[in-house]
Amino acid sequence: MAVNSGPIRSVTNVCKWLESRSWILAADPYDWTRLVNILATAALMSKLLELRNMALAVAFLLDADVMDHVLETLANAVADKAIGRLEGLVEKLGSMANFLAASDAKCTETTLTLKATSETLKGVTILLGAMAPNTTNPPPRKHVPAAPLTWALLAKASSSPSTLLDITKAPAMHDLSHEEVSKIQQCVLHDTCTVLIEFDPNDTEAPSDFMATGSSKLRNDLNKILKRLDERDMALRKGEDGETEMVAPRTHVIGLKNLSRSAYLAEFDTADSASRFRRYATTNWIFFTAIFGDGVSIVDKTYSIIARFVPCLGSFDPGNTDCLHTIELENSLKSDTITSAPWLKQPDQHSSKQSVASLKISCNDANTANALIEKHIFIGGHLVPICKDICEPIRRRDAVLTVPARTTQQPPALCSDRGCPEFARQCAELDTCFPKNRMLYFPTDKPLTWTTAPLKLTPKPPSELTRPLATLQDFMPSLPPAPPSQQKQPLHPQPPTQHTPAGSRAPSRMGNLDSFGFTSQPGGQNNKQSILLSLSST
Known part of the structure; x- marks a missing residue:
């Protein structure tokens, strides 16, 4: 284009040349x-x-x-x-x-x-x-008329009049009412959903705010830690089992109550939550020390039983854990199910000639305690009877009721005596408040453990114990008087004898043993022989 000699050399020349040729107007776009x-x-x-x-x-x-x-x-x-x-x-x-x-x-x-x-x-x-089988009422028992009382039955029931019991009613197994069963069920469910947490009050990291707001904050912190532990447990279970659809565990505290013994009672929403919390407290102890301090501990539930006639002079020492493990091995029990076994009376208070004593065994499992109650155990090579520890009122030796001086009423027994009427009344009140007192075993999901003990027979008051029930004069014929040679003159002056008409009976004292041939006065053996001879002759 540079050597071109024409009129078109650039874009400007092109526009001018086109406009000059009238091929395009100046205002039209190109x-x-x-x-x-x-x-x-x-x-x-x-x-x-x-x-x-x-x-x-x-x-x-x-x-x-x-x-x-x-x-x-x-x-x-x-x-x-x-x-x-x-x-x-x-x-x-x-x-x-x-x-x-x-x-x-x-x-x-x-x-x-x-x-x-x-x-x-x-x-x-x-x-x-x-x-449910324990809540149903048993069929009504047929009323069996009581057998007539005889002196043989009374002598067989007791050898001393001070311990006579009312045997007109035969002892029967007592069944719990619906209210008592509901109360026991609530107690069992509450025990399975609660955990006792103890802490050291002298620890600087231990809880110090015991008001409602402090307990609420402590409960929220505890739930946050439990949520983290649930997520970790869920992840571990997914990794081990390889399952994708699994129910996520939920350990949740719904209540936290501060006790006066430097402890908290934690209530969980379910029994599984409480059991999972105990497992977390064993495997992840460091998480709970951040809330309750280094002195935190989980207190196991105890089921106390009483072992009687345990040898106390041998090598058996209940304070030694090896002896407790020996008991578990000899009786085929789970390891560490017996937590403690102290003597009921301190060894320094035992008599010098005492060879056996009572032992209070604490178990952390109800099934273990029930098995011991059912089959007894061997301690030191001796078979030891076992019974459940129950609540009883405190007996006082100085609690004696005063009676008027001019009355012939016998003073009541000391409250240290189990036959005391006041003690029996207090025991009945405790059994009403605590129905588990009347059960032979600790209640579990097994129907056998809901068996109740027989009713306790209430002893009669002393005024009725001294009163005889019958005399033999009503069944014996009139006896002829003894010969004068066999009659013995009284040592003391006697009141004049009242003559009674023929055919009438002389009044006699009820309850005099002389009427049955057993004299209570010295020298009355001859009278007994004469009466027995007269009976044989008739």
Whole structure:
């Protein structure tokens, strides 16, 4: 183009030359369509065939390129418009997807919670089903008339009048009422859902705020730690079992009560939560020391039984843990089920000739304690009887009721005596408040452990114990008087004898042993022999 001598050398020259030729106006734009028209006009006016064909070819190519460009532009415009309209719809669809995902997660969590609740209710149903046979009332017993009292029965019942009992009613197994069964069930369920936590009050990291707000904050902190431990336990179980659908454990404290003995009583929502908390306290002890201090400890539940006639002069030492392990091995018990076994009376207070004593054995498992009560145990090679430790009122040796001096009523027995009426009344009140006192075993899910002990017979008051029940004069015929040679003169003056008419009976004292041939006066043996001879002659 530099050596070209024509009028067209640049874009400015092109515009001027085209305007001078009147092919384009000054105001028209130089777009692709206008250029195509100029080439087509030049080709039609050209006389050279080759140049004409070339101009037409270039014009058609430019026109095709212009159409492609126009279509592409239209397509881009339509696409941009459509995409602009769809962006709002995509945002709405994304929001709906997030909402559906959150709803799905919430439904999944609710389903898992309902599944855990159903498992808990299933366990409670099984426990209540095991307790149901004990709640039914037994069929009414037929009334059997009591046998007439005889002196043989009275002598067989007791050898001394001071311990005579009312044997007109035969002892029978007592059945618990519905209220008592409900009370025992509530106690058992409460015991399975509670854990006693002790701490050192002298520890600087131990809890110091014992108000309601402090206990609430302590409970919230404890629940946060338990939630972390539940998540860790869930992750470990997934890794071991390889299962994806598992019920997440939930250990939750619903109540935390401060006791006056530097301890907290934690109540959990279920028995599984309480059992899981004891396991966490064993494997993850460091987490709980951050809340309760280094002196924190979990107190095991104790089931106390009494072992009687235990040899106390041998090598057996209940304070030595090896001796307790020996008891567990000899009686096929689980290891560490006997936590302690102190003597009821301190060894320094034993008599010098005392060879046996009573032992209080504390077990941390109710089934172990019930097994010991049922089959007894061997201690030091001796079979030792076992009974359950129950609540009894405190007996005082100085508690003697005063009676008027001018009355013939016998003074009541000391309260240290188990036959004291006041002691029996207090025992009855305790049995009413604590129905488990009347049970032979510690109540569990086994029906046998709900067996109750026979009713305790209430002793008669001393005024009735000294009164005889019958005399033999009503069944004996009139005896002839003894010969004068066999009669012995009284040592002291006697009041004048009252003569009674013939056929009438002389009044006699009820309860005099002389009427039965057993004299209570010295020298009355002859009278006894004469009466026995008269009976044999009749």
